[in-house]
Amino acid sequence: MTETASRPTLEAVAERAGVSRATVSRVVNGGDGVREPLVERVRQAVEELGYVPNQAARSLVTKRHDAVAVVIAEPETRVFADPFFALQLRGISKELTAHDNQLVLLLTEGRDDHARVARYLAGGHVDGALVFSLHLDDPLPGLIQGAGVPTVFGGRPGWSDGTRDVVYVDSDNRGGARDAVRLLAGLGRTRIAHITGPLDQTSAADRLDGYREVMGDADPGLVVESDFTPGGGERAMRALLERCPDVDAVFAANDLTAAGAVRVLRERGRRVPEDVAVVGFDDMMPVAEQTDPPLTTVRQDIEEMGRIMARLLLRRLERRTADGAAGGADGSDAPVVLPTTLVRRASA
Amino acid sequence: MTETASRPTLEAVAERAGVSRATVSRVVNGGDGVREPLVERVRQAVEELGYVPNQAARSLVTKRHDAVAVVIAEPETRVFADPFFALQLRGISKELTAHDNQLVLLLTEGRDDHARVARYLAGGHVDGALVFSLHLDDPLPGLIQGAGVPTVFGGRPGWSDGTRDVVYVDSDNRGGARDAVRLLAGLGRTRIAHITGPLDQTSAADRLDGYREVMGDADPGLVVESDFTPGGGERAMRALLERCPDVDAVFAANDLTAAGAVRVLRERGRRVPEDVAVVGFDDMMPVAEQTDPPLTTVRQDIEEMGRIMARLLLRRLERRTADGAAGGADGSDAPVVLPTTLVRRASA
Numbered sequence: 111m112t113e114t115a116s117r118p119t120l121e122a123v124a125e126r127a128g129v130s131r132a133t134v135s136r137v138v139n140g141g142d143g144v145r146e147p148l149v150e151r152v153r154q155a156v157e158e159l160g161y162v163p164n165q166a167a168r169s170l171v172t173k174r175h176d177a178v179a180v181v182i183a184e185p186e187t188r189v190f191a192d193p194f195f196a197l198q199l200r201g202i203s204k205e206l207t208a209h210d211n212q213l214v215l216l217l218t219e220g221r222d223d224h225a226r227v228a229r230y231l232a233g234g235h236v237d238g239a240l241v242f243s244l245h246l247d248d249p250l251p252g253l254i255q256g257a258g259v260p261t262v263f264g265g266r267p268g269w270s271d272g273t274r275d276v277v278y279v280d281s282d283n284r285g286g287a288r289d290a291v292r293l294l295a296g297l298g299r300t301r302i303a304h305i306t307g308p309l310d311q312t313s314a315a316d317r318l319d320g321y322r323e324v325m326g327d328a329d330p331g332l333v334v335e336s337d338f339t340p341g342g343g344e345r346a347m348r349a350l351l352e353r354c355p356d357v358d359a360v361f362a363a364n365d366l367t368a369a370g371a372v373r374v375l376r377e378r379g380r381r382v383p384e385d386v387a388v389v390g391f392d393d394m395m396p397v398a399e400q401t402d403p404p405l406t407t408v409r410q411d412i413e414e415m416g417r418i419m420a421r422l423l424l425r426r427l428e429r430r431t432a433d434g435a436a437g438g439a440d441g442s443d444a445p446v447v448l449p450t451t452l453v454r455r456a457s458a
Numbered sequence: 459m460t461e462t463a464s465r466p467t468l469e470a471v472a473e474r475a476g477v478s479r480a481t482v483s484r485v486v487n488g489g490d491g492v493r494e495p496l497v498e499r500v501r502q503a504v505e506e507l508g509y510v511p512n513q514a515a516r517s518l519v520t521k522r523h524d525a526v527a528v529v530i531a532e533p534e535t536r537v538f539a540d541p542f543f544a545l546q547l548r549g550i551s552k553e554l555t556a557h558d559n560q561l562v563l564l565l566t567e568g569r570d571d572h573a574r575v576a577r578y579l580a581g582g583h584v585d586g587a588l589v590f591s592l593h594l595d596d597p598l599p600g601l602i603q604g605a606g607v608p609t610v611f612g613g614r615p616g617w618s619d620g621t622r623d624v625v626y627v628d629s630d631n632r633g634g635a636r637d638a639v640r641l642l643a644g645l646g647r648t649r650i651a652h653i654t655g656p657l658d659q660t661s662a663a664d665r666l667d668g669y670r671e672v673m674g675d676a677d678p679g680l681v682v683e684s685d686f687t688p689g690g691g692e693r694a695m696r697a698l699l700e701r702c703p704d705v706d707a708v709f710a711a712n713d714l715t716a717a718g719a720v721r722v723l724r725e726r727g728r729r730v731p732e733d734v735a736v737v738g739f740d741d742m743m744p745v746a747e748q749t750d751p752p753l754t755t756v757r758q759d760i761e762e763m764g765r766i767m768a769r770l771l772l773r774r775l776e777r778r779t780a781d782g783a784a785g786g787a788d789g790s791d792a793p794v795v796l797p798t799t800l801v802r803r804a805s806a
Contacts, residue, residue, distance in 0.1 A: 132484065177578055186551045186561075196538035199565070203534045207567040212578045213534075215563035217547070219555040230525055230560045235583040 127155035177212040179236040201416025228253030246310040281410035286450030287320025290389040299359035303332040307363040343370025365390035387458035403456035474503035525560040527584040549764025576601030594658040629758035634798030635668025638737040647707035651680040655711040691718025713738035735806035751804035
């Protein structure tokens with residue numbers, strides 16, 4: 111909260127209000143020990159000056175920083191390697207920019223840094239947070255709650271039981287998975303495998319649930335846990351071929367693992383889709399179209415999910431400002447679950 | 459700077475120091491009108507409590523937020539499309555994390571948002587800034603200077619005349635370009651073209667200078683301006699083939715454009731390197747190795763550049779803290795220019 115010589119912020123307000131710089135400073139920082147008439151004079155001075163001199167004085171009027179943190183609960187290297195995050199950020203960036211809010215992306219090297227992220231969030235640098243790619247035992251949600259920062263989650267958080275005031279945006283992962291497996295079953299496939307995502311993420315767990323809803327008591331050997339990466343898809347496919355050489359279909363939990371699985375199938379001389387049909391999830395470009403053969407997949411609108419996350423948070427912050435920081439839940443704070451659509455290409 | 463119920467920060471310090479909450483608040487926010495003995499008692503209380511309760515009280519002790527902004531002067535979509543930025547961020551992230559500093563990446567949709575970025579920087583949310591990919595007429599450097607935030611630049615800023623206190627980390631772009639063109643000339647090539655980067659960036663302008671230093675008064679038709687993207691490289695190569703069908707070598711200003719150029723040459727039935735030899739710049743993985751044929755290129759250590767940028771800034775901030783916010787220049791604030799190395803593969 112230092113003042114720089116080139117931005118004589120509090121001084122100008124102090125002169126206009128006819129109060130000391132210290133008084134302005136105290137009003138800005140909560141008004142402790144300052145009489146209400148003086149508080150009012152300082153507020154008026156800021157308004158009369160016709161512009162908002164810096165972030166501190168700005169938040170005096172609006173109680174806002176016009177900045178929103180984005181926290182992706184993955185190491186920085188994963189954030190830049192997986193186009194999923196770029197797409198979600200694109201939607202968030204467009205929406206925040208349209209409302210002149212600064213996107214503040216807090217990057218980490220891994221979970222050990224999450225306490226530091228929470229400290230930053232608690233430090234009064236942003237109005238709210240958008241958090242995604244949470245894993246089940248991540249301390250981040252608890253830390254964020256402790257920081258008292260309004261938050262919208264991307265993907266249903268694992269601890270959410272639907273009764274508490276947790277706002278999130280998600281895709282219908284279970285329904286999309288059911289569609290994928292039903293398609294494969296409808297093609298006459300009987301040995302349908304599933305390469306999952308990391309099962310400490312609800313998106314992966316929900317897709318597995320959808321698979322099981324259709325498959326009933328299928329051979330548990332047909333399910334292999336993976337990690338949403340192409341290399342993970344390759345490893346999972348190799349394990350599957352060893353364990354169940356008669357596999358005739360694969361539902362992969364995302365397109366990146368599907369692409370890895372297809373590569374291994376081709377290496378081993380299995381034709382896709384003739385010998386093994388493959389369905390992905392995401393409809394991620396360019397991987398879905400450039401895989402050979404192009405992927406049949408379950409489409410979710412990732413960019414739109416980002417946009418809706420940002421929109422929900424901004425709406426919440428507006429209400430907070432309007433209500434004098436009351437905030438809290440109302441009808442529009444319900445979770446948003448977007449439908450998925452099956453996209454047919456050549457792989458199934 | 460609101461306090462939340464779950465983080466009773468100033469209260470604890472106030473009780474320990476035996477002063478009012480308002481006094482603690484005033485000390486935290488600059489100490490105006492608080493007598494030195496009281497300031498000292500508050501400082502001691504914070505230290506005795508053995509932990510740093512929130513960002514405001516923390517900065518009371520260290521005058522630091524332990525957060526560094528990174529600003530890439532490109533639209534968010536470019537940031538995620540060009541692996542150059544991911545690599546530089548990787549180096550920055552590792553270095554900042556090793557010093558328990560939070561990386562705060564400020565994303566934008568484009569130049570229109572740079573005033574908002576500067577507002578955030580001026581708002582007292584970070585200790586310093588790392589800024590890269592500046593274009594010549596970008597108002598950002600001026601805005602950042604106005605914000606009074608210590609800054610280290612990635613790449614020599616265009617306005618820097620070497621005399622002012624501008625700290626930057628760069629590669630020897632000119633020397634690297636000379637090496638590339640000399641290699642091609644040494645192979646007996648006489649019609650050596652150059653596909654440039656955006657010439658409002660010093661990295662591109664310096665590489666063009668290096669090309670010209672070796673080529674002297676070569677045919678100006680052999681130089682085509684491009685934009686550091688694969689698509690731009692394709693367009694530039696098509697234009698070159700139309701204008702100078704006898705071209706027998708291409709020095710491309712980065713590997714992405716080199717890869718685009720190679721694609722077009724193959725389409726047109728020109729063999730690389732037999733008919734047209736190609737040299738890139740960056741040694742960017744995986745593109746440099748996966749281009750067919752693999753690229754001969756000028757290697758710069760992009761991740762290391764990011765690490766050094768972060769290290770220079772942190773050192774500067776430490777001096778600032780030690781000197782009581784004096785900061786300023788000394789011997790170690792000189793620009794750092796890293797050498798490049800030529801990497802021979804199959805394309806030249």
